[in-house]
Amino acid sequence: MKTILVTGGNGQLATCIKDLEQSINGFEFIYVDSSELDISKEDQVNCFFSENTIDWCINCAAYTAVDKAENDKDKAFEVNVLGTKYLARACEEHGAKIIHISTDFVFGGDACFGYCETNATNPIGVYGATKLQGEQELEKLLERHFIFRTSWLYSEHGHNFMKTMLRLSESKTELNIVADQIGTPTYAKDLAAVLLEVVSSNSEAYGLYHFSNEGVTSWYDFAHAIFDISEREIEVFPIKSEDYPTPAKRPHFSVLDKTKVKSTFNIKIPHWRDSLKEAIKQID
Numbered sequence: 001m002k003t004i005l006v007t008g009g010n011g012q013l014a015t016c017i018k019d020l021e022q023s024i025n026g027f028e029f030i031y032v033d034s035s036e037l038d039i040s041k042e043d044q045v046n047c048f049f050s051e052n053t054i055d056w057c058i059n060c061a062a063y064t065a066v067d068k069a070e071n072d073k074d075k076a077f078e079v080n081v082l083g084t085k086y087l088a089r090a091c092e093e094h095g096a097k098i099i100h101i102s103t104d105f106v107f108g109g110d111a112c113f114g115y116c117e118t119n120a121t122n123p124i125g126v127y128g129a130t131k132l133q134g135e136q137e138l139e140k141l142l143e144r145h146f147i148f149r150t151s152w153l154y155s156e157h158g159h160n161f162m163k164t165m166l167r168l169s170e171s172k173t174e175l176n177i178v179a180d181q182i183g184t185p186t187y188a189k190d191l192a193a194v195l196l197e198v199v200s201s202n203s204e205a206y207g208l209y210h211f212s213n214e215g216v217t218s219w220y221d222f223a224h225a226i227f228d229i230s231e232r233e234i235e236v237f238p239i240k241s242e243d244y245p246t247p248a249k250r251p252h253f254s255v256l257d258k259t260k261v262k263s264t265f266n267i268k269i270p271h272w273r274d275s276l277k278e279a280i281k282q283i284d
């Protein structure tokens with residue numbers, strides 16, 4: 001029996017992994033939240049790895065509050081950079097492999113094609129910058145690593161755009177949604193399934209991968225689809241990013257090219273609209 005440590009164990013992605021853990025055999029899972037294992041505390045990480053035999057670590061822990069990070073740089077750095085570094089060191093020392101999750105926000109958003117793993121990064125906010133530095137620490141310290149950059153993560157768990165839209169539709173009759181940020185939603189369960197496939201196949205195809213659902217959309221069209229599929233009566237109006245100012249700037253374009261992940265792991269990725277139907281079914 002091999003042991004998989006899932007950090008950030010109460011978060012959205014970790015909960016999706018929990019939902020699917022029965023789909024693979026021969027593994028036991030340990031989920032830890034920040035009160036059980038704070039990845040930004042080196043002594044806690046070292047102690048945890050000394051007391052438990054870990055074969056794989058799936059690092060779902062992160063400082064994910066994109067806007068808050070702008071005024072909370074030190075905390076974002078502690079979790080996204082130092083936390084990743086401490087996990088990488090511990091995995092190296094104890095012979096474990098790591099799967100780390102990163103983000104489309106490592107890109108600046110001035111492309112007009114899907115970003116490949118080899119494209120230059122240029123984060124425009126603190127969150128993206130700290131996530132990128134976390135990737136770099138990991139790459140330096142541990143060869144046996146997988147980094148999955150993903151985008152617009154949502155599911156029936158945790159806080160995300162889909163759930164916010166469904167909640168707002170209960171009290172509003174119309175909404176203004178940004179239409180000039182283009183990307184691809186990712187159903188966290190689709191990502192979780194791929195991560196479990198990597199673990200169960202004991203893959204050694206280490207490196208950096210891009211993963212989202214298939215297709216391209218805007219937040220405006222995504223909101224529209226959420227209301228269409230869930231049959232909610234609400235009017236949605238497209239607005240520009242500048243008419244919805246936020247502390248952190250977001251990339252205008254962050255579509256990820258998934259050629260590498262599809263060919264390496266021989267997977268088919270669902271279109272975002274099909275996965276959205278699945279997610280809404282879980283909520284209805």
Ligand SMILES: NC(=O)c1ccc[n+]([C@@H]2O[C@H](COP(=O)([O-])OP(=O)(O)OC[C@H]3O[C@@H](n4cnc5c(N)ncnc54)[C@H](OP(=O)(O)O)[C@@H]3O)[C@@H](O)[C@H]2O)c1
Binds near residue numbers: 014037062151159
């Ligand atoms: N959500 C998105 O749209 C999106 C898009 C692209 C990439 N990603 C990446 O995908 C991954 C998973 O995201 P998610 O949506 O599942 O995020 P999430 O729901 O916010 O979960 C993150 C978890 O990290 C935990 N955490 C924070 N600081 C910690 C620390 N110091 N030590 C241990 N745990 C800590 C949080 O637990 P506490 O609440 O207990 O602190 C939380 O449960 C992250 O790496 C994120 O950067 C997310």
